[in-house]
Amino acid sequence: MSHLVLIRHGQSEWNAANRFNGWIDTQLSPTGIKQAQAAGQALKEEGLAFDAAYSSALSRTIMTIDEVLTTLGQLYVPQTKTWRLNERHYGSLQGENKDAMFAKYGHDQVQIWRRSYEILPPKIHVFEPEVTIDGKRYPAFDRRYNKLKYGQLPVSENIQSTVKRVLPLWQKNIRPELEAGKNILIVAHGTSVRALTKIIEGTAPADIVKLEIPNAEPIVYNFDNKLNILNKKVLKQKSL
Numbered sequence: 001m002s003h004l005v006l007i008r009h010g011q012s013e014w015n016a017a018n019r020f021n022g023w024i025d026t027q028l029s030p031t032g033i034k035q036a037q038a039a040g041q042a043l044k045e046e047g048l049a050f051d052a053a054y055s056s057a058l059s060r061t062i063m064t065i066d067e068v069l070t071t072l073g074q075l076y077v078p079q080t081k082t083w084r085l086n087e088r089h090y091g092s093l094q095g096e097n098k099d100a101m102f103a104k105y106g107h108d109q110v111q112i113w114r115r116s117y118e119i120l121p122p123k124i125h126v127f128e129p130e131v132t133i134d135g136k137r138y139p140a141f142d143r144r145y146n147k148l149k150y151g152q153l154p155v156s157e158n159i160q161s162t163v164k165r166v167l168p169l170w171q172k173n174i175r176p177e178l179e180a181g182k183n184i185l186i187v188a189h190g191t192s193v194r195a196l197t198k199i200i201e202g203t204a205p206a207d208i209v210k211l212e213i214p215n216a217e218p219i220v221y222n223f224d225n226k227l228n229i230l231n232k233k234v235l236k237q238k239s240l
């Protein structure tokens with residue numbers, strides 16, 4: 001028997017500001033830090049002990065996993081930080097305010113870019129080493145991605161393409177660890193958690209697009225050794 005816990009990171013500064021994050025490396029907001037600590041406390045009350053922990057390569061999941069493991073008293077757990085768990089790349093919407101995009105393109109079009117299974121948001125134009133948003137410079141493709149092959153670097157992603165890049169991590173690492181009876185903690189993003197949910201539960205595209213993932217609410221799976229789901233529950237955030 002094994003446990004898998006999936007968590008979307010705590011509120012980021014750009015979640016709070018209603019801006020598209022994607023691969024831009026935003027930090028947790030003060031509320032996001034408290035949410036991550038609350039998620040750790042909820043897991044502590046479940047009595048869970050982890051054998052391995054995974055986050056994306058982005059600061060908002062790394063900050064969240066550190067708060068969760070610190071609250072659990074399990075900072076010793078080996079951690080893997082991988083681009084495969086990054087948020088879907090939001091193309092040229094990255095950095096933009098969501099309401100401004102609704103006003104510019106219409107609500108229905110922006111919702112298609114946000115939630116369609118196979119339609120891509122507008123692509124970024126070129127592989128620029130840096131992007132400038134509001135006068136601040138952000139690395140677009142920095143050294144954490146320099147081992148990726150050309151073609152692995154996205155210019156825009158949807159749920160379908162996020163599933164494709166998450167799948168090798170599931171098959172090579174996470175699935176074998178769960179089959180060996182290990183307890184795994186994963187802190188990822190809205191769409192990489194959707195991708196994992198689809199892989200684990202075989203959710204149809206029509207249903208996965210409707211799945212909303214709140215910040216910092218642990219989704220706790222309990223599997224048998226053939227990875228059948230024995231139980232699934234969500235530990236809700238109490239209001240802070």
Ligand SMILES: O=C(O)[C@H](O)COP(=O)(O)O
Pocket residue numbers: 019020021022087090114189190191
């Ligand atoms: O990248 C982001 O900004 C977040 O994941 C939220 O995107 P969404 O509001 O479209 O889910």
